[in-house]
Amino acid sequence: MFELLRKMLGNDTPDEAETMTLEKAAGALLIEVSKSDYDQDPAEVEKIRDLLSRHFSVSVDDMEGFMKDVEDHSHQGTSLYPYTRFINDNCSNEEKYLLIKSLWEVAAEDGRIDKYEDYVIRKVSDLIYLPHSDFIRAKLEVTKAAGL
Structure with a gap:
């Protein structure tokens, strides 16, 4: 029924759920953390690129287009x-734990974790139903490794 209504109204764009991928979802959340303190540090952007190429199927050659698409x-x-x-x-x-750990890595990349970055990561953790102990464990691992 909704498909028919969408066609009648001339909206043939694919449903957001149909175009979402794990790479896009993770990339968007990583970018949200990097922008949450109103100062998107170039080191944070490089960290996002590194995480996307290491943990997902985003090749170095496709990174620019992918980052623009996610942005x-x-x-x-x-x-x-x-x-x-x-x-x-x-x-x-x-x-989910690895995603939250990646979010902490982006937040810590500029040498500090801002309260807004902490807030966004905490909110994401709550929304994906990650146990609080895993949220804290991820934060502690990253801050210890970063020397914060």
């Missing part, structure tokens, strides 16, 4: 819900 996608939405919903539907607790 555009994150500008379109004001909610974390589409990303966290996708993560909840498609990831194990271990994968």
Whole structure:
């Protein structure tokens, strides 16, 4: 019924849920953390690139286009819900833990963790139903490794 209505109204764009991938969801959340303190440090952007190439199938050659696509996608939405919903539907607790750890790595990349970065990571952790002990464990591992 909704598909018919969408066609009648001339909106043939694919549903957001159909175009979402794990890479896009994680990339958007990583970018949200890097922008949350209103100072997107170039080191944080490089860290995001490194994490995406290490943990996902984003090649170095495709990175520029992918980052632009993720950046555009994150500008379109004001909610974390589409990303966290996708993560909840498609990831194990271990994968969720690794995502939160990656978010902490981005936050710590500039040598400090801002209260706004902490807030966004805590919110994402809550939205993906990661146990609080795992949230704290990820934070402690990253801050210890970063010397913070």
